[in-house]
């Protein structure tokens with residue numbers, strides 16, 4: 569097993585949930601501490617409060633990965649006799665770093681919203697509110713036929729050729745490459761001053777803009793030639809749109825009231841709030857972790873019969889009633905599904921890479937509300 573620092577763990581995490589997926593207002597990333605030190609234990613939590621920090625210290629964690637950013641508003645000072653100042657002081661005194669992945673983790677495939685949609689067993693999932701897509705490029709590279717397999721593998725490992733649920737997609741055609749090495753060249757094939765012809769393959773792959781440099785470097789490193797010939801094309805296409813919330817269908821139609829009880833049970837909450845006719849039949853469901861008041865219209869536009877989200881305010885509930893959109897508000901705290909989701913996924917990825925790190929799930933209940941029956 570390999571000892572790793574915070575950067576190595578976070579760089580793996582950000583391949584899944586990059587910071588550029590986050591909304592502009594969202595302060596994601598490292599909040600407290602640093603990522604240069606060795607990390608052997610990571611605590612995953614929804615929120616960072618003093619009890620969670622105490623838990624991390626007690627468990628010997630060096631890094632906390634949280635969903636909600638602990639420093640949301642910029643600080644003008646850190647007074648250690650305030651709750652927030654004390655929390656920061658405690659983290660620093662204990663070499664405990666804190667990293668937040670918020671709306672980027674909502675958007676990421678397999679992130680908070682997918683985890684919620686899977687708990688609700690929704691099918692035919694789509695993004696509810698698209699927020700991110702990247703330009704697509706095509707790389708065409710010419711390579712001696714004997715080296716084409718290695719080059720295709722290197723391009724695939726760098727992330728090129730990802731199409732939906734397929735990885736390493738490419739197209740190759742064969743032809744003859746011709747060149748004459750001139751004085752100063754150190755040719756891999758052929759001799760200076762003598763024209764050469766070599767059976768070559770033209771390998772074509774598509775790739776999203778953000779990994780362009782990574783793919784180019786991987787291609788140059790794997791290519792046997794001193795001066796590889798290649799073309800980069802900008803395509804008039806973009807990657808699949810990613811975004812906030814998910815829309816999907818239930819296996820069976822049920823009443824809004826039945827669906828409410830179902831949500832309460834599968835999301836493990838003590839109570840839900842319901843808006844709309846309890847007998848309304850629902851099949852198509854929109855779900856968004858966190859505060860959904862702003863997204864009622866997005867859910868309706870997607871044809872949802874019911875919208876599952878937290879923090880629904882009075883007037884938004886009235887708007888939903890007017891547009892015949894049922895609402896189930898199970899509270900904001902259902903985002904706790906990320907604790908298990910992130911810890912299990914990251915543990916598997918780190919174990920596959922033989923990283924010597926353990927992910928633990930916070931057991932502290934950070935729900936501020938108590939529900940009286």
Ligand SMILES: [Zn+2]
Pocket residue numbers: 636857858859900903
């Ligand atoms: Zn939230």
